[in-house]
Amino acid sequence: MSSSNKLTTWTILAPLAGWIILIAGMLLAQGWLQWLAALALAGSVFAAVHHAEMVAHKVGEPFGTLVLAVSITVIEVALIVSMMVSAGPEKAALARDTVFAAVMLVCNGIVGLCLFMGALRHREQVFQAPGANVALAVLAALAVLTMVLPNYTSATPGPEFSRSQLAFAGVSSLVLYCSFIFVQTIRHRDYFLIEGSSDESEHAPPPTSAVALISALMLVVCLVAVVGLAKQLSPAVEAGVELMGAPEATVGIVIAALVLLPEGLAALRSAMANRLQTSLNLALGSVLACIGLTIPSVAAVSAAIDRPLALGLEPKETVLLALTIVVSTLTLGMGRTNILQGIVHMIVLAAYLFLAFAP
Template sequence: MATSNTLPAWTVWAPLAAWVAFGVGIMLPGQGWMIAVMAVALAGAVFSAVHHAEVVAHKVGEPFGTLVLAIAVTVIEVALIVSVMLSSGPEKAGLARDTVFAAVMIICNGMVGLCLFVGGLHHREQAFQAPGATAAMATLVALLVLTMVLPNFTSSTPGPVLTSSQLAFSGAMSLILYGAFVFVQTIRHRDYFLVEGSSNEDDHAPPPPARVAAASGVLLVVCLVAVVALAKMLSPSVEAAVLNAGLPGAVVGVVIAALVLLPEGLAAMRAARLDRLQTSMNLALGSALASIGLTIPTVAAVFITLGRPLELGLGPKEMVLLFLTMIVSSLTLGSGRTTILQGVVHLVIFAAYLFLTIVP
């Protein structure tokens, strides 16, 4: 990203507007026009949060930059999931599973597919570091199978629910795997995740001044809290809209995942268009890993404490789509070079996921 000595005005006003909308929403509950205003304010806060995360990321450098962005987006996702689940009854026991699965499908097929498609259109063939991508995929496959497939085959309780001890173990495994990946990405094998041979001005732009980075850090926190507050107020309206449209409950998870991943998806697509596919892969795979590695432990801890059931196991149709995604992603990322064809394949799988979610 190009650096600047000042923050764009909209990134300062967006979180403030979100808090104003939240206050007015409390005073005028149930108003249709106010729900629309809060939805716009929520979107503005999300985009502002990701912008501030990018500023902080540019200050600390790669690969810490994409890590900051992934964690910021995951904090938003976790907050949305927990707020919706706590405000609902047992019927939302599978929302975390639906949202995490939706995030994985959106990232590994939608985001990656668009990046490869756009990059292939502009540059015919693109390259990235295969060792880093395959390491991320190995970690991602282990996380997905251990947290979202294995619960269907345990015998202490009927799947897809785990016992409290199994749930605690699943959360601990997720943290260990994600922590090991972050250690490899940022310390032990950092060079696996760095852009090689790029001459793009965005890669060599000087980092923002310390005061700008510090201001972005503060505003990032303000944005994240505003997103949580607005999401909690809007969640009943989102659920009601899904039910009134006659859509399955899993669509709520897709909406939440798409909302928090949209800005990051746009950033990844922009990087691919500028022939920085390594940055796109860092963003995409880092987000998928953070989505599972941080969401599952957090949700597990909350629900163990509250003594409420938590469904993690996927259904048969979702497992088929997951295994297809993992196989194709491993083939796509194994060579370190991609063309438009891989992008089309991933986008077709993503279209199948969306269609089968709406028409199960």
């Protein structure tokens, strides 16, 4: 958690500046606004991390990490849905590309960097293995049922589900995610609590209820600004991807990376403070929310507007997903981590990014 339990001026001004630039970008088509939007995005990200830590310190674990994970995911879903509605059938794979990018960036990027940097500073770190195992079991089921199975059904060709299959995938995803939240916050909450933390800021007095409420409201303001600015920057991102000759799927990687910045920074700060349990709660909870909330939402929108929805992964991506699940199960199954485990995750991420630009 942040060592401060008071609001600071910049955490209020940064997202407000982001909103001003966001509105200006809607009204004015000026190239220089793109640079200001990028700066405002960075400021809003850091402010979001600060407010998330304030709220988390007030409500405690695992509710604190759940606040940031679900907040970002809900707004990310809104971003994907809005782009689906405004685009044509050519964006049928947008949800799949963004969700898969989020899975790879979180499971290999955020988790790998947290394991590496945490071990670099503390040599070994411990966490609750039962909680990680529960999360990985749900992740494996969600990922296979929604992004692998569509390639092997016969009712419709290619990477698409039929209407009934899509409805089943959406409902089962929501049931799995809600079941995980029940286990995480009620039935087996102790699986996700910090043990053996040596961070002094964790024992600092929590913020007052008024300060926590303001931080909760500002967190929403920050996250909406982050997603709005990311969407505003997406045309420039698409132009850059096209200029480099990279596949269109890389746009989903860039957008997912921008939206995941607050979570990534919050998780990294926790790992550096020897609170790896918090980092894993945030990372694994985030990736589960990403699939468990996005798939039902896009399935409902696809059915409502009669828009095709391609969910099945390409063979190369399926292999990378399987590798990620196997590696995560091995590295997070013992409750103790070291620097090598972080390196393994980051190499898998590097392979994913390299093959995305050089398929």
